[in-house]
Amino acid sequence: MAKLRIEDLKRIKEGVKGTVNLREGNFRVKITVHMGTCGIAAGARPVMSTLLKEIESRHVTDVILTSSGCAGLCSHEPMLTIEVQGQAPIKYIRLDPEKTSKIFEEHVMQGNPVAEYALSLGSETTH
Amino acid sequence: MKTAARTTGRAAERRWTAEMEDLSLHILDVVENATAAGATLIEIRIHEDSRKDRMVITIKDNGQGMDGEMVTKVKDPFCTTRTTRRVGMGIPLLEQSAREAGGSIEITSEPNVGTEVVASFCASHIDRKPLGDIAATMVALILGNPDVDFIYQRSIDGVTTDLDTREIKEQLDGVSITAPPVLNLIQDLLSATPEGEDLNGSDQTASS
Numbered sequence: 001m002a003k004l005r006i007e008d009l010k011r012i013k014e015g016v017k018g019t020v021n022l023r024e025g026n027f028r029v030k031i032t033v034h035m036g037t038c039g040i041a042a043g044a045r046p047v048m049s050t051l052l053k054e055i056e057s058r059h060v061t062d063v064i065l066t067s068s069g070c071a072g073l074c075s076h077e078p079m080l081t082i083e084v085q086g087q088a089p090i091k092y093i094r095l096d097p098e099k100t101s102k103i104f105e106e107h108v109m110q111g112n113p114v115a116e117y118a119l120s121l122g123s124e125t126t127h
Numbered sequence: 128m129k130t131a132a133r134t135t136g137r138a139a140e141r142r143w144t145a146e147m148e149d150l151s152l153h154i155l156d157v158v159e160n161a162t163a164a165g166a167t168l169i170e171i172r173i174h175e176d177s178r179k180d181r182m183v184i185t186i187k188d189n190g191q192g193m194d195g196e197m198v199t200k201v202k203d204p205f206c207t208t209r210t211t212r213r214v215g216m217g218i219p220l221l222e223q224s225a226r227e228a229g230g231s232i233e234i235t236s237e238p239n240v241g242t243e244v245v246a247s248f249c250a251s252h253i254d255r256k257p258l259g260d261i262a263a264t265m266v267a268l269i270l271g272n273p274d275v276d277f278i279y280q281r282s283i284d285g286v287t288t289d290l291d292t293r294e295i296k297e298q299l300d301g302v303s304i305t306a307p308p309v310l311n312l313i314q315d316l317l318s319a320t321p322e323g324e325d326l327n328g329s330d331q332t333a334s335s
């Protein structure tokens with residue numbers, strides 16, 4: 001039977017210990033990937049994998065990732081919503097890994113929303 | 128009149144519908160139903176039996192469940208409790224994929240107890256979708272729902288790969304399960320296909 005090895009988890013625990021616990025609400029950016037049927041069929045999973053790779057390779061510790069259901073804009077999927085603390089959330093539409101990386105670099109890292117992939121720039125509520 | 132309007136609506140609303148490319152995407156989708164139903168523990172089992180030529184996927188949750196009427200309706204795309212769109216496609220699409228591969232789905236549910244969805248397939252059927260990237264599905268689920276616990280088991284002719292996020296969290300002792308090195312470890316474990324002759328080698332995969 002293949003299983004995770006406890007030694008590996010212990011090693012990771014030691015390595016990661018001391019980094020911020022983002023679950024307590026002290027994150028700078030929250031990224032929500034829409035994981036309804038429409039989103040998944042259109043490619044939401046590669047978008048999620050790309051975000052994980054970006055977070056890992058840039059050693060980012062102040063970004064939280066989460067998933068939500070269908071936002072009712074099925075023909076715009078895959079979509080994600082980015083909420084920078086203190087700013088209005090922005091929804092990005094018809095994504096792929098490449099667009100996702102660009103959004104991560106420009107919006108999440110540098111603070112400049114990528115207007116060409118955004119649904120609308122304005123005060124929107126998240127679903 | 129009403130029927131006609133409904134048919135038009137169906138055509139219009141279905142236009143966005145894409146197929147799920149593989150079974151791991153169906154699993155991601157059906158598990159998202161369970162998290163939407165407030166489940167805190169979700170079991171995902173993928174069993175392949177080459178002698179019986181069957182593949183069975185079971186997804187069991189402890190979410191809010193459905194009453195009998197809802198269970199009988201849920202295979203109909205017009206059945207949804209979501210408010211953003213009038214059709215629910217997840218379960219109907221899974222049923223379609225199962226049927227195309229000589230199989231079927233079965234749903235049992237009890238309000239306030241939970242739901243079990245079982246999809247079975249003829250394993251060697253030419254239209255049976257491949258499992259696909261099940262590791263990516265599990266990583267996406269854990270990442271998007273860090274407070275939900277998952278029990279995962281994949282078995283091929285009795286040789287299994289197992290994962291239980293409750294055990295992992297216990298070992299991590301406060302460190303988040305969404306830390307990239309933890310997810311990479313999970314990814315490596317689940318990307319390897321369980322193999323009969325390779326019982327000892329399977330440990331290697333987990334340690335890479």
Ligand SMILES: Nc1ncnc2c1ncn2[C@@H]1O[C@H](COP(=O)(O)OP(=O)(O)OP(=O)(O)O)[C@@H](O)[C@H]1O
Nearest residue numbers: 036037160161164192207208209215216217218242
């Ligand atoms: N595990 C579950 N627990 C409780 N209710 C469920 C579960 N799975 C499905 N349901 C109910 O059945 C309905 C139909 O599910 P289905 O996946 O087909 O569509 P949906 O989730 O509503 O929308 P979509 O999957 O197209 O985004 C859901 O809206 C929900 O009310």
Ligand SMILES: [Mg+2]
Nearest residue numbers: 037156160217
């Ligand atoms: Mg669904």
